[in-house]
Each structure stands twice: as C-alpha cells, then as structure tokens.
Amino acid sequence: MDPLFPALDTARGEALRFGDRSLTYPELAAFAAPLAVRLRDTGRVAVWATPSLETAVGVVAALLAGVPAVPLNPKSGDSELTHIVRDSAPTLVLAEPGTELPPALASLDRHDIDVQIDVQDDGAPRPAPALPEPPPESPALIVYTSGTTGPPKGAVLPRRAIAATLDALEDAWQWTGDDVLVHGLPLFHVHGLILGTLGPLRRGGSVRHLGRFGTEGVTRELGSGATMLFGVPTMYHRIAEALPDDPELAKALAGARLLVSGSAALPVHDHERIAAATGRRVIERYGMTETLMNTSVRADGEPRAGAVGVPLPGVELRLVDEAGEEVAADDPEAVGEIQVRGPNLFTEYLNRPDATAAAFAPGGWFRTGDMAVRDPDGYVRIVGRKATDLIKSGGYKIGAGEIENALLAHEGVREAAVTGEPDPDLGERIVAWVVPARADAPPSLTDLADHVASALAPHKRPRVVRYLESLPRNDMGKIMKRSLTQQ
Incomplete structure (x- = not known):
C-alpha cells in the first residue's frame, strides 16, 4: 500500500x-x-x-x-x-x-x-x-x-x-x-x-485551522489565498446571517474554489441566501463515522440545494424498504434506508461483535439508519434518520427534513426541527419545534400548517407547534432530537 x-x-x-x-x-x-x-x-x-x-x-x-x-x-x-x-x-x-x-x-x-x-x-x-x-x-x-x-x-x-x-x-x-x-x-x-x-496532508496541500469558528476568520483566510472552506450547517447559517452587512465576507466567499457543508443537512433557505449574496453554491456531502464519506456533489457537477450528490468512486449505495427489498431506482418519491458498501467502511465496533453483526445486512451492506429518496439522475436526498425522522402519518411515510426546510423558509422561523409523536387517529402526528424569529410574535400553528401544506402537501403539515428559545445541538451542530422528544 x-x-x-x-x-x-x-x-x-x-x-x-x-x-x-x-x-x-x-x-x-x-x-x-x-x-x-x-x-x-x-x-x-x-x-x-x-x-x-x-x-x-x-x-x-x-x-x-x-x-x-x-x-x-x-x-x-x-x-x-x-x-x-x-x-x-x-x-x-x-x-x-x-x-x-x-x-x-x-x-x-x-x-x-x-x-x-x-x-x-x-x-x-x-x-x-x-x-x-x-x-x-x-x-x-x-x-x-x-x-x-x-x-x-x-x-x-x-x-x-x-x-x-x-x-x-x-x-x-x-x-x-x-x-x-x-x-x-x-x-x-x-x-x-x-x-x-x-x-x-495526503494531497500535499495546506490546512488553516481557525481555532474557534468566526466569520472574521473566514474572511481573513479566504481573502488571503485559501481556496476551500469546510463547515457544518450551524457555521453556514451564521455566515448567511452575517452576509447582508459584511461585503468583505461576501467577497471572500465569492473567491473560494469550493464551499463544503456536512455532518447534517444544510437548510435550503441558507443555501439560497449564500448563493444570492456571493454567487457561489455550497455543496454537500454525506458520510458518517462508520463509513467515512459515501456521496458528494461533485465540483464539476450541479450544486443542488437539499441534495448530497451521487455515490463517490468505489462506493455502492442502495435504498431498501422495511422488508429489506431494494427500492426502485426510478421512483423519486420512494423513501428507503440508505445502505452502502465499499472500501470506505469501518472494520468493526471495538469489543462489540453483536453490534457489528447487527450493523450489516447480507452481502456486506452497512445499514446507515438514514432515510433518503433518489432523483432520476442518481442525486441522493436525505430525509432524516430512520429512528427519529421517518414519520408514519395517515398511511404516508414522511421525512422530517423536507418539512424542516419548508418551515425555515417562513419569515417568522429562525430555527426548526420536526418529530413525530403517537396519534390515535393518524398513527403519528407531525410536531414542529420552532425558534421564532421574533420571540414576542411567533407564527401561529395555522400559519405554519398552511405554509407547509402549500409548499409540500396537506398531509405533511404540522399538527402541533412547540416554541423554544433554542434547539439542543451537539458539538458538530446536529440537532439532538431525542432531547426534544424526551421533553
């Protein structure tokens, strides 16, 4: 080697x-x-x-x-x-x-x-x-x-x-x-x-670490020869918020060769705000600890908000239903669990042969637990985690991610997360957890439900809204939905 x-x-x-x-x-x-x-x-x-x-x-x-x-x-x-x-x-x-x-x-x-x-x-x-x-x-x-x-x-x-x-x-x-x-x-x-x-270091290039993330550091480094920026959605959200009042930041981002977001889905609203201010599109990639990187929007491909691109060279990817059967590749509405195999996979969970065996389906396919749909040209769109983001309501399988993007496009919403909870009629009802843009004037349930129904479909509208001052996040900026549902 x-x-x-x-x-x-x-x-x-x-x-x-x-x-x-x-x-x-x-x-x-x-x-x-x-x-x-x-x-x-x-x-x-x-x-x-x-x-x-x-x-x-x-x-x-x-x-x-x-x-x-x-x-x-x-x-x-x-x-x-x-x-x-x-x-x-x-x-x-x-x-x-x-x-x-x-x-x-x-x-x-x-x-x-x-x-x-x-x-x-x-x-x-x-x-x-x-x-x-x-x-x-x-x-x-x-x-x-x-x-x-x-x-x-x-x-x-x-x-x-x-x-x-x-x-x-x-x-x-x-x-x-x-x-x-x-x-x-x-x-x-x-x-x-x-x-x-x-x-x-593998490429022979250079890395400049900011210590603590800040838009000032991004402006300084991209404005002085840096070509690429890696970040998580929380960082890009802060960039999107700062851009209207920071022309130097916009100029620095416009000069970058590649802006990459990962670790969680970047809201479409932030995609569009950054693109409008800089002329540059953030590209997304998808991976996890056990698999490293599985997919990405290519540098020479089409940046598509809400999509994590196509499988990387050497990576096989399929979507499977609850019975473990492969979902048809030509059905862009079919939701399935992502399973992958390839040289990018981990070897085992240390000291956990039981967990290692359970993580793999027959044929060496790793069960990611992430749910997705696939565009006809192969672009993957993640709709959420199987355990927390797949909501079965009224006979439909609904991904929380697309509802979150719709909510974030509402001018009265600063942050949003979506979960399901038991409902005697629907099986599960959709719950929106919202940080309002104005704490003194939060958008109403009716307003948000109508907004989502018109943007997506009536069966995807939230039935409950719970207002928060902030959403719980981990060190990588991911929303901790289990903390929400435990409330």
Whole structure:
C-alpha cells in the first residue's frame, strides 16, 4: 500500500497553521517521525484532541507508527471518558503541553507532544529512521460514536478506509496540493480530523485551522489565498446571517474554489441566501463515522440545494424498504434506508461483535439508519434518520427534513426541527419545534400548517407547534432530537 502521507517526503510548503503557529512539511516530518519511533510498540494511544498543532502532530505520528489512535473530545464528561478509556484500553495519552487532563485519564501514562526538532550535537536535525507502511487493513483510528442510543461505540477505521475516502474526494472535488483549506471544526471527529486535517496532508496541500469558528476568520483566510472552506450547517447559517452587512465576507466567499457543508443537512433557505449574496453554491456531502464519506456533489457537477450528490468512486449505495427489498431506482418519491458498501467502511465496533453483526445486512451492506429518496439522475436526498425522522402519518411515510426546510423558509422561523409523536387517529402526528424569529410574535400553528401544506402537501403539515428559545445541538451542530422528544 502507498503511504498515507507521501507529501511528507516531497512537499516543502506550509502544511498546518493554527492561529499564528504553523509548520512546513519538513518541520511536520521532523516532529512527527521521532515521536512515531517512540510510539511503535505502545499499542493504542489516546489523543487529547484540542484544536492545536500538537494534536495534528500526535495523530500523524501515530499513523506513521502504525499505532491505532483514539481521539478524545475535550468536552466529554467524566463518565463518557471513563467508558472510552476502559473500552479502548490505550497505553498512554498524547496531549498538548500544559493542558490539564481530567481524572478519567489519570490511569494513563502521559506524553506531551513536544513541537521541537530533535537535533544532533552539531545542531543539524537528527534523521528519523524510515518506518514501514502498515498493512491496509490495520487499524488507524478508533473514533467513538455520539452514543445517542447507549454508551458510545468505538468504530475501528482501517488505513484502507481513510485512503479510499480521501482519494475518492480528490476525484469528486478536484482536490490538489495547491488547495488551501480553512475550517474551525473539532479534531476528535471524522469531519475535522480526517477530512479537514489528514485530507490536505495526503494531497500535499495546506490546512488553516481557525481555532474557534468566526466569520472574521473566514474572511481573513479566504481573502488571503485559501481556496476551500469546510463547515457544518450551524457555521453556514451564521455566515448567511452575517452576509447582508459584511461585503468583505461576501467577497471572500465569492473567491473560494469550493464551499463544503456536512455532518447534517444544510437548510435550503441558507443555501439560497449564500448563493444570492456571493454567487457561489455550497455543496454537500454525506458520510458518517462508520463509513467515512459515501456521496458528494461533485465540483464539476450541479450544486443542488437539499441534495448530497451521487455515490463517490468505489462506493455502492442502495435504498431498501422495511422488508429489506431494494427500492426502485426510478421512483423519486420512494423513501428507503440508505445502505452502502465499499472500501470506505469501518472494520468493526471495538469489543462489540453483536453490534457489528447487527450493523450489516447480507452481502456486506452497512445499514446507515438514514432515510433518503433518489432523483432520476442518481442525486441522493436525505430525509432524516430512520429512528427519529421517518414519520408514519395517515398511511404516508414522511421525512422530517423536507418539512424542516419548508418551515425555515417562513419569515417568522429562525430555527426548526420536526418529530413525530403517537396519534390515535393518524398513527403519528407531525410536531414542529420552532425558534421564532421574533420571540414576542411567533407564527401561529395555522400559519405554519398552511405554509407547509402549500409548499409540500396537506398531509405533511404540522399538527402541533412547540416554541423554544433554542434547539439542543451537539458539538458538530446536529440537532439532538431525542432531547426534544424526551421533553
């Protein structure tokens, strides 16, 4: 197998920038290689994944060493961290110097990631021995899921999956070593770590991490040579809100080669506002921890609001009904669960053979739990999660996502989420959770129901509206619907 980071030996430009600190490719190699040598026989290592140069160096070193890395969310609570440490059993934790670690990690040996070049007596950098490339199926990362239905599960991602996803995105996004990527995503998850950090490093390009996301940072970086922006819908919503009063932000976005949104559906209303102000369309992609990336709108394809594009090279995708039968590809109204297979898939849930077996259908198809429809030309449109977003009302199967987009197009709605709840007549009734644009004048149920009925269909109108000051979201900006329904 080719090395994950061939550019470490060839590229000379800037590899990483976090705030005012940066590393060139030779510097990254000089820091990561000696640490990799120390890690070779340590077993699994945890990485305290702060948004820092040190985190990036630590993960690259672990990958060079062929040691599985377990990124840890610094915002996780003590009980969750305790579970992850017990489950993954790392031998040590890599951390940024000076960072205080919580009690849950007290049992682990600590190794501070020292971003200093190892030099010989004559002051020259000490050459690091070449390390053999591990086998493609060997574990590279163990990334823990969000744990919405129980304790978080550790998805074991092999080197093969990381290489396959990043190379498929190279094709879909025409991604090259000349690209400079901007993002402010956390480094403990697939989007910010694998796509946003390892992706540029595999290409020989550069990543500029904002530390904390802000429109000022986006303007600064895209206005000074960056070509791509990765974000989640919450970030793009903030961009859409700021654009009317920020011509410099509009100019910076207009000059970007690619604006990519992921981790959740980007509301159509925000798509349209950004396009109107900048002339640029945000493209969406679809993936998850267990599968990395499955689909994307291509850089040379048609950006289509509400769609996550077509399957990536090497990825097979099908929609199946409740009986497990494949949904006809030529029926754009047929809702089915997305199942995928390909080289992008994880190997297993760590220590959970039962959960691993249940996640796969016969033939090696992974059950994503996401519901979608498919346009005649193959574009996939996700309508929600099978467990929380598929509403069976009055004999219809209704996806929450399209109703949410319709609600967000109403001038009186700032944020919206849709769930179902039991109804003795309909089976389930549609419930809209709304953050009004004006708290003192929220839109009425009748107004919202008529708006949705005219935009979509009468059977898709909400029967109940509940008003909130804000919607509960996780670190990636996803709405936590289980928190809503538990209210």
